[in-house]
Amino acid sequence: MKVTVWNEFFEERTYPSVSSVYPDGLHTVLRQALIEHLDPGAEVRVALQEEPGHGLGPEVLDDTDVLLWWSHLKDDEVVDEVVERVRRRVLDGMGLLILHSAIGSKIAKALLGTSGAMTGWRHGDSELLWTVLPGHEIVAGVPNPVVIPSGEMYGEPLDIPAPDELVFISSYEGGEVLRSGCGWHRGRGRVFFFAPGHEEAPIYFQPEIRRILANAVRWAAPSAQPQPKSTRSGEYPKNWWVQA
Amino acid sequence: MKVTVWNEFFEERTYPSVSSVYPDGLHTVLRQALIEHLDPGAEVRVALQEEPGHGLGPEVLDDTDVLLWWSHLKDDEVVDEVVERVRRRVLDGMGLLILHSAIGSKIAKALLGTSGAMTGWRHGDSELLWTVLPGHEIVAGVPNPVVIPSGEMYGEPLDIPAPDELVFISSYEGGEVLRSGCGWHRGRGRVFFFAPGHEEAPIYFQPEIRRILANAVRWAAPSAQPQPKSTRSGEYPKNWWVQA
Amino acid sequence: MKVTVWNEFFEERTYPSVSSVYPDGLHTVLRQALIEHLDPGAEVRVALQEEPGHGLGPEVLDDTDVLLWWSHLKDDEVVDEVVERVRRRVLDGMGLLILHSAIGSKIAKALLGTSGAMTGWRHGDSELLWTVLPGHEIVAGVPNPVVIPSGEMYGEPLDIPAPDELVFISSYEGGEVLRSGCGWHRGRGRVFFFAPGHEEAPIYFQPEIRRILANAVRWAAPSAQPQPKSTRSGEYPKNWWVQA
Amino acid sequence: MKVTVWNEFFEERTYPSVSSVYPDGLHTVLRQALIEHLDPGAEVRVALQEEPGHGLGPEVLDDTDVLLWWSHLKDDEVVDEVVERVRRRVLDGMGLLILHSAIGSKIAKALLGTSGAMTGWRHGDSELLWTVLPGHEIVAGVPNPVVIPSGEMYGEPLDIPAPDELVFISSYEGGEVLRSGCGWHRGRGRVFFFAPGHEEAPIYFQPEIRRILANAVRWAAPSAQPQPKSTRSGEYPKNWWVQA
Numbered sequence: 001m002k003v004t005v006w007n008e009f010f011e012e013r014t015y016p017s018v019s020s021v022y023p024d025g026l027h028t029v030l031r032q033a034l035i036e037h038l039d040p041g042a043e044v045r046v047a048l049q050e051e052p053g054h055g056l057g058p059e060v061l062d063d064t065d066v067l068l069w070w071s072h073l074k075d076d077e078v079v080d081e082v083v084e085r086v087r088r089r090v091l092d093g094m095g096l097l098i099l100h101s102a103i104g105s106k107i108a109k110a111l112l113g114t115s116g117a118m119t120g121w122r123h124g125d126s127e128l129l130w131t132v133l134p135g136h137e138i139v140a141g142v143p144n145p146v147v148i149p150s151g152e153m154y155g156e157p158l159d160i161p162a163p164d165e166l167v168f169i170s171s172y173e174g175g176e177v178l179r180s181g182c183g184w185h186r187g188r189g190r191v192f193f194f195a196p197g198h199e200e201a202p203i204y205f206q207p208e209i210r211r212i213l214a215n216a217v218r219w220a221a222p223s224a225q226p227q228p229k230s231t232r233s234g235e236y237p238k239n240w241w242v243q244a
Numbered sequence: 245m246k247v248t249v250w251n252e253f254f255e256e257r258t259y260p261s262v263s264s265v266y267p268d269g270l271h272t273v274l275r276q277a278l279i280e281h282l283d284p285g286a287e288v289r290v291a292l293q294e295e296p297g298h299g300l301g302p303e304v305l306d307d308t309d310v311l312l313w314w315s316h317l318k319d320d321e322v323v324d325e326v327v328e329r330v331r332r333r334v335l336d337g338m339g340l341l342i343l344h345s346a347i348g349s350k351i352a353k354a355l356l357g358t359s360g361a362m363t364g365w366r367h368g369d370s371e372l373l374w375t376v377l378p379g380h381e382i383v384a385g386v387p388n389p390v391v392i393p394s395g396e397m398y399g400e401p402l403d404i405p406a407p408d409e410l411v412f413i414s415s416y417e418g419g420e421v422l423r424s425g426c427g428w429h430r431g432r433g434r435v436f437f438f439a440p441g442h443e444e445a446p447i448y449f450q451p452e453i454r455r456i457l458a459n460a461v462r463w464a465a466p467s468a469q470p471q472p473k474s475t476r477s478g479e480y481p482k483n484w485w486v487q488a
Numbered sequence: 489m490k491v492t493v494w495n496e497f498f499e500e501r502t503y504p505s506v507s508s509v510y511p512d513g514l515h516t517v518l519r520q521a522l523i524e525h526l527d528p529g530a531e532v533r534v535a536l537q538e539e540p541g542h543g544l545g546p547e548v549l550d551d552t553d554v555l556l557w558w559s560h561l562k563d564d565e566v567v568d569e570v571v572e573r574v575r576r577r578v579l580d581g582m583g584l585l586i587l588h589s590a591i592g593s594k595i596a597k598a599l600l601g602t603s604g605a606m607t608g609w610r611h612g613d614s615e616l617l618w619t620v621l622p623g624h625e626i627v628a629g630v631p632n633p634v635v636i637p638s639g640e641m642y643g644e645p646l647d648i649p650a651p652d653e654l655v656f657i658s659s660y661e662g663g664e665v666l667r668s669g670c671g672w673h674r675g676r677g678r679v680f681f682f683a684p685g686h687e688e689a690p691i692y693f694q695p696e697i698r699r700i701l702a703n704a705v706r707w708a709a710p711s712a713q714p715q716p717k718s719t720r721s722g723e724y725p726k727n728w729w730v731q732a
Numbered sequence: 733m734k735v736t737v738w739n740e741f742f743e744e745r746t747y748p749s750v751s752s753v754y755p756d757g758l759h760t761v762l763r764q765a766l767i768e769h770l771d772p773g774a775e776v777r778v779a780l781q782e783e784p785g786h787g788l789g790p791e792v793l794d795d796t797d798v799l800l801w802w803s804h805l806k807d808d809e810v811v812d813e814v815v816e817r818v819r820r821r822v823l824d825g826m827g828l829l830i831l832h833s834a835i836g837s838k839i840a841k842a843l844l845g846t847s848g849a850m851t852g853w854r855h856g857d858s859e860l861l862w863t864v865l866p867g868h869e870i871v872a873g874v875p876n877p878v879v880i881p882s883g884e885m886y887g888e889p890l891d892i893p894a895p896d897e898l899v900f901i902s903s904y905e906g907g908e909v910l911r912s913g914c915g916w917h918r919g920r921g922r923v924f925f926f927a928p929g930h931e932e933a934p935i936y937f938q939p940e941i942r943r944i945l946a947n948a949v950r951w952a953a954p955s956a957q958p959q960p961k962s963t964r965s966g967e968y969p970k971n972w973w974v975q976a
Contacts, residue, residue: 091602110601113575113598115675130400130420130421131401133406134959135920135922135955139959141957141960144959144960156374157377158376161649162409162652164650175389179376185650186649187602188867222867224872225872225873227871337623359823379677379678379711384715387716388716403823403919405893408653408893430893431846431891433623471619471627620911621889632888632889633907643862644901645862645863645876646864654894654898657909663860665903
């Protein structure tokens with residue numbers, strides 16, 4: 001399995017409240033979490049917004065099974081060509097994890113069709129992450145609930161499509177709720193939105209969260225043996241299949 | 245529109261904590277709520293568990309567009325024949341509102357296939373009822389959130405099928421969440437589970453709750469003009485429809 | 489109810505095979521179908537791609553409850569600003585009917601996130617339109633199946649999100665199938681894709697098809713009484729709702 | 733992985749049209765198909781309706797990860813106690829494959845809530861099995877379409893809940909369609925209905941069908957590491973999680 005962790009890597013170098021938690025960038029911690037949990041053969045690479053082509057050239061995407069995407073304040077600077085390349089690659093089978101504020105990113109909007117806007121937000125809330133689909137592979141080995149001591153509240157209605165698979169619902173200290181773990185199929189690919197991940201809190205260091213991320217990567221990864229491309233439809237005469 | 249409100253009507257005559265809130269029975273208050281909100285032509289009748297055939301003979305069910313069902317401690321005394329009659333009537337087009345504890349009733353299990361078991365429960369919690377599907381007819385005119393000062397917590401995972409339409413998610417004072425407004429299609433009929441309705445609190449007197457109940461009745465009601473029964477399938481020769 | 493029928497109106501003035509069927513444009517026939525079936529108070533207007541702003545200025549969209557969209561060969565000439573305006577208006581509550589080839593249009597892609605690409609297509613097939621959700625309002629009064637003597641085959645997999653409400657599945661003379669009537673919620677609005685509508689065949693003159701279109705308009709229309717905007721989330725202190 | 737293939741094993745010993753195709757029973761062929769495709773460590777056992785307790789005592793079910801169920805004419809003789817035992821085991825995490833006519837079985841009804849009734853049926857039709865969810869693990873390595881030379885038509889509407897995951901749609905020689913590969917979550921378990929499997933045709937000998945069955949078993953199997961049981965909900969004081 002080949003995984004690429006993409007990060008805008010801006011706040012970690014700009015705001016003390018973020019750099020104190022993630023001095024080497026969110027991507028470094030996310031990468032380490034996946035290495036810990038995935039099979040030893042997994043390759044976990046990093047790509048950053050600052051790299052040429054945002055580090056997501058065709059050769060990188062074509063060699064990626066699952067892409068993690070963390071973006072926030074600089075998402076409007078992501079060039080549309082890269083967004084479109086990622087979108088096409090997902091439709092062709094790559095998995096995508098949309099992390100935290102990236103629900104409002106260009107790539108999330110392009111694949112989901114919605115704005116990703118939440119009704120409100122607030123920093124510093126504790127959060128309980130509740131499982132609602134207990135047989136799903138993403139909750140394997142994950143306690144219910146997961147307690148996140150401090151994070152960020154996003155309030156419903158959150159403008160997303162109804163999930164094909166609603167895995168987690170969160171509650172926040174202020175009483176708000178969120179569909180915080182949501183899976184969708186898009187083309188041959190899979191998309192998972194995971195809400196926890198506020199950059200001022202050490203959420204990606206929590207063992208339960210790391211396990212969820214790795215489970216989600218496995219869920220989103222394409223099958224080793226894809227479906228052969230259909231060659232028939234529209235290429236054969238009418239009634240070819242009707243017995244004489 | 246013809247609506248029947250069914251009630252087990254036990255606790256209101258047994259426990260002071262309930263009779264003090266609903267001295268004439270939950271059904272009386274539910275009926276009044278619907279009369280207030282539905283069109284003047286709507287007929288809202290009552291059927292009680294203590295009546296012969298639980299008040300749900302074929303002539304009643306055949307003349308009912310939407311049935312509301314409130315049951316709790318005496319549900320195991322509902323006879324299976326009536327459960328099966330209601331189930332068939334739903335599959336044939338009648339709407340059904342499953343209220344509060346009735347998520348664990350025989351009729352709910354029979355139509356949903358799950359146990360309706362919640363992970364935990366607790367009396368006396370305040371509850372916030374959040375809208376997650378803001379374009380749905382059941383939330384028309386309903387504020388977000390609805391505040392319920394005191395009710396009963398049901399915790400996730402709640403053993404229900406993934407809703408076809410997830411309309412509300414609740415949070416409780418203890419931090420738990422619940423998919424508290426859930427719609428499903430079953431056969432030609434529709435089923436809506438609405439969690440608020442603890443019998444020791446005046447929840448069905450709240451104006452927002454009454455509006456939701458009436459909206460749900462309208463959503464669950466069958467179309468005035470049903471689909472004609474199919475007469476063709478399996479009754480015509482192979483390839484009848486293929487042009488020469 | 490205010491309905492706007494939008495048409496690219498190109499093939500009807502270009503190809504004899506189309507003008508012979510729809511000499512006054514597809515939009516004229518669609519409009520007439522809706523006038524026949526909707527309540528007398530309904531206003532059904534027309535907007536064309538050739539008009540300034542494609543006939544979809546803010547004042548038109550803000551005054552439209554449901555928009556029908558038929559496009560095909562000229563869709564790449566629809567300006568992105570109009571696409572974005574329509575998208576936002578749907579998220580804000582307007583209904584949208586995506587007709588036939590418009591599943592590959594910019595607006596369909598923008599709202600669904602997928603490419604709309606089908607696996608194959610072929611002209612001239614007869615089609616059977618089967619109901620799979622018999623209690624849905626869109627099939628009210630519609631026989632099962634509807635027989636379309638000649639149309640266009642689109643083959644699965646069709647690249648669309650799994651429908652929130654799958655209403656129709658079609659089979660074609662060549663044995664292919666299609667999810668041909670699909671509903672989605674997007675924001676406060678609703679989207680319905682209806683596949684039949686090949687421009688060289690008089691499909692929109694068929695009584696059953698006209699009834700389906702009118703039913704779909706009613707389904708997609710926003711509630712008369714929308715949900716009040718939430719004012720609370722994120723604006724109140726922590727624990728405001730927790731009882732002392 | 734431990735798999736149990738359950739068969740009513742009646743027609744294979746009663747009707748020449750069936751025994752000529754499956755002289756050793758459908759279960760023998762199904763078992764062989766799974767052994768071919770699953771990992772070498774998989775155990776595939778057989779249980780028959782004629783055995784005591786229908787071969788499905790608690791010790792068998794507790795030791796089964798996925799159960800395949802083929803029943804038809806004798807399903808009404810399956811005792812309710814066994815149905816309830818299987819139902820509970822699915823809710824507790826066991827996978828279940830509902831094969832062909834078993835969509836009308838007691839266990840299918842008990843888990844899905846619907847009747848499983850189809851609008852019509854007809855023997856001898858050829859069938860095309862089309863993929864509509866191309867990134868799903870059940871279609872890994874499976875061509876689109878799969879051609880079944882002769883089988884049995886089931887017509888829509890088929891009375892089932894809307895699938896959580898609609899994988900296959902079939903068309904038949906007579907022009908009918910069917911949602912023929914449908915996945916649902918129920919409790920901690922998963923259910924997959926696979927329509928092909930008419931007993932008078934060698935469908936379970938087809939390589940593509942055998943691959944699908946094995947893929948479906950893998951999809952339905954519970955995670956190796958289940959979610960720990962929640963211990964908290966309802967057992968802690970109000971506001972335990974709210975920061976001071």
